[in-house]
Amino acid sequence: MATQMGIAEGIKRANNEFMTRLSKAAPSLVRIRQARDVMPVLSDQTVLHAGPPITVERLCGPMRGAILGAIVLEGWAKTPEDAAKLLDGGRIGLQCAHDWNAVGPMAGIISASMPVLEVRDEPSNTTAYCTINEGIGAVLRFGAYDAPVIERLRWIGDTLAPPLDRALEKLEGIPLLPLMNRALAMGDEMHQRNVAASSLLFRTLAPALAKQGASSALARILEFLGENDQFFLNVAMAACKAMMDAVGGISSCTGVTAMSRNGVEFGIRVSGLGDTWFVAPSPVPDGLYFPGYGAADANPDMGDSAIVETAGLGAFAMAAAPAVAGFVGLASAREAVATTLAMSEITLGKSPHFKIPALDFEGTPTGIDLRRVIEVETTPIINTGIAHRRAGVGQIGAGVVHAPIEAFQQALAAFVERYASPAGSQSRI
């Protein structure tokens, strides 16, 4: 009994530490780096992918498509057909991006030559990376890999990334939490909707880019950045990854530090359980489909982007973004508020950084508590894009996903095994 009390006390202390560390976060977008320079694993014929680790045989269609595109981009093969031979022949290394301080939306493929956003959280000495958002339509992250996709990626690497990096250096980085909090007050939840954050970031970047001196590419660069409402999603993901890595590995802590999907499995990590993934089959999102598509076409949920929900944004901040409600299939602004309130039931506290004006500036529910998820039988809700299950088609809708409870049940069992005595019951924890 004394031991059980000790465990409960230890969890309480650990979870307080989780929230305290979180309150100290101050991530900044500091540089654009080439992936190979900051992720040594990429020097070989290896790519990073979203979600928990997966083998080549089990890859879903869109992730496979994105990998073929990356192989062509890197010049490891000349055609998608040759790329497929390399991939199926076991010649391409697959690594989980989360293991390399990185995240990627949807397929989340990162390969050596891709530029990545570098977000630095000084207080925790944490750095996180994410690819640069390609825009919408036929894009690698949704599994498209034809020539225009590869050309756009080359343009991003060759033309966009260098001046963007110089602009960020000149600005000495862009503190992200004030910008993100401001975007929340402008109707972004920073998963499905990033138009405010993207616009605010653009306002900061455009003059700094113009100061690089007259470049013939400037107008095209400003157009690319200015037209992309989701540009900030990848920045938000890197910021949230840095914040969540900073609260990882706290002994006895029941706070969730990652939720992610590889298109086949949905996985979570828990602070007190380190880097272990607890996985369950990835669900197909409930949502709205573009004309001509339906649930039968949908790939199971995919991407590292659920890191934003893990940090208290996305569906957790739905009350801040009533305009998203209809887009993801909710009936009303009231349901948007209800989503945020439901998430308050399973979190350790309120975000000290992200405030919702419509709730009189209450913080968003933050710090998913493994115990509460099991206790109240409510799993995190995630706003998400829906990819076609076949490689090469792309996005076919958007909706919400309820994280599978099995992943949390497994995590709790592991937590009990690690921290409780053999006789410890779950209810004591």
Added chain:
Amino acid sequence: MATQMGIAEGIKRANNEFMTRLSKAAPSLVRIRQARDVMPVLSDQTVLHAGPPITVERLCGPMRGAILGAIVLEGWAKTPEDAAKLLDGGRIGLQCAHDWNAVGPMAGIISASMPVLEVRDEPSNTTAYCTINEGIGAVLRFGAYDAPVIERLRWIGDTLAPPLDRALEKLEGIPLLPLMNRALAMGDEMHQRNVAASSLLFRTLAPALAKQGASSALARILEFLGENDQFFLNVAMAACKAMMDAVGGISSCTGVTAMSRNGVEFGIRVSGLGDTWFVAPSPVPDGLYFPGYGAADANPDMGDSAIVETAGLGAFAMAAAPAVAGFVGLASAREAVATTLAMSEITLGKSPHFKIPALDFEGTPTGIDLRRVIEVETTPIINTGIAHRRAGVGQIGAGVVHAPIEAFQQALAAFVERYASPAGSQSRI
């Protein structure tokens, strides 16, 4: 009795016409023009000002300060002291901006050399003008007139306006209603808060400016536009002026087409009563003051900016902008919603253009009905900035103003006189 029925029927038809015309509005920001080229009255030593007409003896401090600045800017005098002599000697013509298809925030001074935003509403063949927003701090519109203020105005005219005009021509104008509706979904009410609309406009303008070719001024221009959260206010004012002029002069119509203040008097215009102003003393706003200032320092309410409330934005759209609530002295997001709902009691209908996500995309209350204002004894609420009563000090706070009922009472009396039989009672109208 039959005549009374005829009048009521006539008003109903006229007010339907008001709302029908409004639904057809499609204002676009099309050009930057020099004021003298589009307002012939300015060729003489004349300036336009905000609010109903006023004589030099009755000018409030900040409007007087702004006029002194304009006189120096135009070179009619070398120093503010000499400018004061010209002004007090009756050598400067004062004209109401509203009479020249123009509006201006706060003092609203427009002089010959100033560039003005040109907004064109094709469906109604209406054109409206507003100055370019100078930014915050010591600015002409709040009555500041020292050298840096004049220099900034020169820079706006010489350096900013020409490429901005070329960019707008290249873009073939920017349709404003979609942008404004989008900004409403991003927490702007477009009077106190224009950060979303300013950012969205900036995203469109920046690439077009860069396409003008490499100019050494580009970085500074982008900085000026990118740093000014209220840049769009003046655009919104011109758009609302065009929309309201398009519903002016409808016989028997009780819809209000202008609310404006010259810092001494508050005036309204009513569609069925043409260009006549109905005035009452301008109230001092209730609100929050910057440190060191209080109500005793405040000038009575001033500016043409209430044209945005007249068109269903500003305080009428407060429910869309909970972040504004605290800034203008409301206690909560609930009070923001209550403000919008209260305005529904005095309006002819809902805006077909401006929708509020938090109210499940209901249109903002639009078309202030003179009769309803009197019937329910509720006058329009206006979000407003507060100027110091002395010339040269500038902004000292922000708050809300309730339009004085006396202006509406006078308008109703005039309406009765024009449209009802001598025996007609107000309640029949």
